[in-house]
Amino acid sequence: MNNKYRVVLGCRLVRPKQDAHVTIVLGLVKLLGLTVLKLNVGGSFMHQLFSADEASKLSTCVKSLRIRLEKDSKQWEETELTNAIHKDASSGCNSYKHQSEYVYGNSTNIFGHPTKPKYQSKDVTLMVHLTSDRIEKLLRLTENWSGPISAAIYVDNITDSLMIENICHFQSRPNIFIHILHKVGGIYPSSIIRNLALEEVFTEYAFLSDVDFMPAPSVYKTSVDLIKSKNRLLSKTTAFVVAAFELKRNITPDGDAVKFPRNKSDLLALQNSTLIQPFHYHPKNHFGHFSTNYEAWNIANTTYQVCLGSNCLLDEETEC
Numbered sequence: 001m002n003n004k005y006r007v008v009l010g011c012r013l014v015r016p017k018q019d020a021h022v023t024i025v026l027g028l029v030k031l032l033g034l035t036v037l038k039l040n041v042g043g044s045f046m047h048q049l050f051s052a053d054e055a056s057k058l059s060t061c062v063k064s065l066r067i068r069l070e071k072d073s074k075q076w077e078e079t080e081l082t083n084a085i086h087k088d089a090s091s092g093c094n095s096y097k098h099q100s101e102y103v104y105g106n107s108t109n110i111f112g113h114p115t116k117p118k119y120q121s122k123d124v125t126l127m128v129h130l131t132s133d134r135i136e137k138l139l140r141l142t143e144n145w146s147g148p149i150s151a152a153i154y155v156d157n158i159t160d161s162l163m164i165e166n167i168c169h170f171q172s173r174p175n176i177f178i179h180i181l182h183k184v185g186g187i188y189p190s191s192i193i194r195n196l197a198l199e200e201v202f203t204e205y206a207f208l209s210d211v212d213f214m215p216a217p218s219v220y221k222t223s224v225d226l227i228k229s230k231n232r233l234l235s236k237t238t239a240f241v242v243a244a245f246e247l248k249r250n251i252t253p254d255g256d257a258v259k260f261p262r263n264k265s266d267l268l269a270l271q272n273s274t275l276i277q278p279f280h281y282h283p284k285n286h287f288g289h290f291s292t293n294y295e296a297w298n299i300a301n302t303t304y305q306v307c308l309g310s311n312c313l314l315d316e317e318t319e320c
Contacts, residue, residue: 061168062161065110069158069180072107104192105182106152108200110167113174115202122231123203124223125150129193130211132156135166137211142176147220149176150206152197156183213244218263241306243297244279244289245271268298 109115125148130138132155142149155163158180170176179200181193198206205227209215219242227234245267247258258275261267270276278294296304 057171058165058168061111061171062165065164065168066159066161068110069107069164072105072180073158073182075105104184104189104196106196107180108196109177110180111171111178113177115177118202119204121203122205122224122227123147124205124207124220124227125201125203126207126209126215126220127194127197127201128152128209128211129154129190129197131188132160132163132166134211139169141211141214142170142173144215144217145220147175147224148201148203150179150197150200151176151211152179152181152193152200154181154183154188154193158182207242214260215242216261216263216267240303241292243292243294245276246279246281248275248277271298 126141126145127150128138128141129152132153135153138151153167157163167178167180170178177200179196181189181196194208198208205223207215207219207223223240226240258270259266261270267276278292279289281289281294291306293304293306
């Protein structure tokens with residue numbers, strides 16, 4: 001057999017340029033009793049190998065989820081009269097104002113995963129929001145976060161078969177809570193969808209992020225340990241700020257891949273090699289994540305005070 005493939009139950013199958021190799025693999029897959037399903041992410045297909053039982057569960061999920069969303073959509077139709085009032089909203093800033101007045105239909109915790117009593121768990125939930133064409137990023141993000149995840153997905157076609165199938169790949173992940181927000185208007189309702197994800201967080205603490213940010217593998221455990229060790233010092237106004245970095249824009253897409261840093265030492269090495277920089281960094285304009293004070297972060301081995309105007313976000317000394 002061509003060694004371009006490793007046929008392992010549940011592994012991802014990457015299609016090469018020559019379809020002949022794919023034919024060989026699919027023939028072996030058939031003999032093994034596996035099923036090849038296509039997962040549409042970001043406009044491209046990933047082939048996924050499943051056992052017959054897994055494929056059956058996915059098919060059942062797709063059918064039941066479609067029924068639920070179609071049922072919900074009928075209720076959402078009742079919001080059209082309210083939304084129609086704002087169809088004549090002018091462009092510019094007023095369009096954002098009117099967008100906030102729309103009534104949005106939603107389906108929360110679509111897989112019915114069990115939750116704990118609200119805010120009684122000292123755990124930390126990663127909270128993200130995204131559009132349905134960015135599910136691949138959510139899949140990758142879940143590889144680095146083993147704790148609870150509350151993900152709100154903004155969809156423009158609630159009955160789209162591929163979208164439903166993509167979402168069903170999370171059905172067997174009891175730590176991932178998926179919520180659907182029905183698209184209304186032409187502007188992405190960032191605050192509304194963020195609030196939807198936050199409302200469905202049942203743990204006492206939430207890690208507010210974006211699906212484009214990839215957390216370090218250690219962030220979840222570090223966050224939980226920090227809360228446990230400093231719980232008596234925390235208050236409702238305490239926030240922990242995590243430094244964010246990005247690849248420099250002048251790195252060519254066809255260049256060597258940058259290996260994800262395992263720890264702070266690896267990250268500093270990447271920064272010193274000029275491959276990465278602080279997120280939205282600008283040497284003169286103090287916006288975005290400037291208040292993180294990256295110069296202090298680079299040499300810190302304890303937490304330090306971060307202030308935005310007169311509002312200090314953190315003032316307790318703890319180990320990083």
